[in-house]
Structure formats: structure tokens, C-alpha cells
Amino acid sequence: MLAKSVDTAPEAPGVVYEPKWDGWRAIAFRRPNGVYLQSRAGRDLSSYFPDITEAVSEAVPAGAVLDGELVVWEGERTNFSQLQRRVTAGAQLPALIGRHPAHYVVFDLLRAPPGRPLLDTTLIERRALLEQLLADAPVSLTLSPQTTDLEQAVEWLHTWTAAGMEGLMIKRLDGRYEPGRRGWQKLRAYRTTEAIIGGVTPTIDNPQTLLLGRVDQHGRLRYTGRTSPLRPPQRTELASLLTPHDPTSEAKHPWPQPLPAAWPDNLSSHNHSPTPRSPQRS
Structure with a gap:
């Protein structure tokens, strides 16, 4: 049941x-x-x-x-x-x-x-x-x-x-x-916390899910999971706010692309979400 x-x-x-x-x-x-x-x-x-x-x-x-x-x-x-x-x-x-x-x-x-x-x-x-x-x-x-x-x-x-x-x-x-x-x-039951948008899937122009991260005690941005699928109005609003990471800039994106399958979910004790594949970094 x-x-x-x-x-x-x-x-x-x-x-x-x-x-x-x-x-x-x-x-x-x-x-x-x-x-x-x-x-x-x-x-x-x-x-x-x-x-x-x-x-x-x-x-x-x-x-x-x-x-x-x-x-x-x-x-x-x-x-x-x-x-x-x-x-x-x-x-x-x-x-x-x-x-x-x-x-x-x-x-x-x-x-x-x-x-x-x-x-x-x-x-x-x-x-x-x-x-x-x-x-x-x-x-x-x-x-x-x-x-x-x-x-x-x-x-x-x-x-x-x-x-x-x-x-x-x-x-x-x-x-x-x-x-x-x-x-x-x-x-x-829900918990709230702040997170950094480190990437999206499939593209920044049409962000269907957000790849989230949090900074650990050493200052490194750790991948913590992905959101549930966004609704069309949310996608439109976010597309105007997100910008792609510039690979030529001195500030290097801390995440590899695509993300390795073994990346853990550190936001909670387990990860119910599928592992994101080929994300676009932001």
C-alpha cells in the first residue's frame, strides 16, 4: 500500500x-x-x-x-x-x-x-x-x-x-x-540550508536541474547533490540569472567536467538522487 x-x-x-x-x-x-x-x-x-x-x-x-x-x-x-x-x-x-x-x-x-x-x-x-x-x-x-x-x-x-x-x-x-x-x-520533514549553484543540467540556457555545492572547512566547494526537476517558469527565471564559467579566467572551477560517478552527497547522510552526467558548470 x-x-x-x-x-x-x-x-x-x-x-x-x-x-x-x-x-x-x-x-x-x-x-x-x-x-x-x-x-x-x-x-x-x-x-x-x-x-x-x-x-x-x-x-x-x-x-x-x-x-x-x-x-x-x-x-x-x-x-x-x-x-x-x-x-x-x-x-x-x-x-x-x-x-x-x-x-x-x-x-x-x-x-x-x-x-x-x-x-x-x-x-x-x-x-x-x-x-x-x-x-x-x-x-x-x-x-x-x-x-x-x-x-x-x-x-x-x-x-x-x-x-x-x-x-x-x-x-x-x-x-x-x-x-x-x-x-x-x-x-x-524538510530542512533548509544555503548552497552554491556550481553547475546545471543540461545547459545554462535551459537549466532543468541545479548541481549544488557547499564549502567545507578547508574552503573547497564540495558537490552535495542535485535539485528535483525545475518547473518551466523556474527555468526561465534562472536562465537569466546564471552565467557560464569562463575556462580562460584565472579562477578555476573546482569541479571536473563531467562529474565523476563516485562523488558523494555530503549534504545529508546519503544520496537518493541519480548521479548527474555531463553537467554544464556555472
Whole structure:
């Protein structure tokens, strides 16, 4: 089940709020012979998270289907890059798991043991069954917090973002689980900061995205990521403000062209954006 974005958190009877975590959405199928972890895109994640499949296998009876978020904690906040490293770790995966074990933050139950379908039951009923199911689960299987108090949800939004919370999920307690439908709502948390426009794609005359940078403690301009696609009025306005870097000037542009694929995103702990290719520097 999916969610549509909203600008404010509605306050209404029968509405519940949950944290939106910075991780990978995954459904866990507890089968008689083990556990299958499936990503939102339908990809098999089981081999990358043996610590989670083992925990689900030991704590959850066969026939259950869970919905939740895979996260990795580093210190007091989640680290998205450690999730990504699971896919490329290869033979180093056991060592990586030892240093950065994963957690599965569960927020819904789609089937109850031994296989009873719950899609047509209400969220409040599914939540009660989920709480019973995870009552004695290990810490790696975490029941996602939930509240009907908007003030508490707003407090989460203001204080938990530093720990890796991306926003709020808003759901109806009487709602059924509808796969593929945007029947939930999500309110994203935003941070603001100043950045330098170091380049654009594809051209300065038609800037569709901006390549942003920030100056580090040594005075070097570091690439930090790209913006979302600009709307046509924004492109027109920016085209009149941007000027290309003069390669003959004494002031050298600090970025290579095109940008190397391995450039990190230093603005946040991870980079959700695609790596820009062949940008025009400004």
C-alpha cells in the first residue's frame, strides 16, 4: 500500500500517525521453510539481510506476512548508505552485519498465522494482532510507534528527524490494506540550508536541474547533490540569472567536467538522487 504527499497533518477522528523512517520498504513472507524479503519494487532482498530473515524466522510463526521498513542504525541515527552497502558487500557481508546490524521496523500485518488474510480488516484490528505477534520479538524486530495525538506526532516531526525520521505517515484506523493504492498520506520533514549553484543540467540556457555545492572547512566547494526537476517558469527565471564559467579566467572551477560517478552527497547522510552526467558548470 502506498501514500500520497500532503502539506499538513490532518487532525480528524479515527486518524493515526506513525513515523516515516529513512530505510528500505520491505514485506516479509514467513514461509514454512524460511523467510522471503521483498522490496517495494518486487526485488528479493533475503540474501542481503540474513540477520533479519533469521530474526523473523525465529520470532514469527509460519504463515504471517509483515510490512515494514529495513533500517540500519549508526550511533543515534539511521544510516541509509549502510543499507546500500549490503547489496555490494559480497564476501564482506558477514563482517558488515557484525558492525552494522539491520533492524526491521514493522508497521502492518497482512496475514496472520497460519495464513489468515487480513487485507480487508481494519488497521486497528491488524495493529492489535501485530502487537500480539511481536510481543516477545527481539530488538531487531521493532514495532513502529503509533499515536492518535497530533501534538505528539508533531513533536516526533520536530525532534526525531535528527535520528533519521523522514516525516509522518497518516492512516485511518478503519482503513483496509489496499496494495498499489495511495490510500495513506505522508507528510515529509524538510530542512533548509544555503548552497552554491556550481553547475546545471543540461545547459545554462535551459537549466532543468541545479548541481549544488557547499564549502567545507578547508574552503573547497564540495558537490552535495542535485535539485528535483525545475518547473518551466523556474527555468526561465534562472536562465537569466546564471552565467557560464569562463575556462580562460584565472579562477578555476573546482569541479571536473563531467562529474565523476563516485562523488558523494555530503549534504545529508546519503544520496537518493541519480548521479548527474555531463553537467554544464556555472
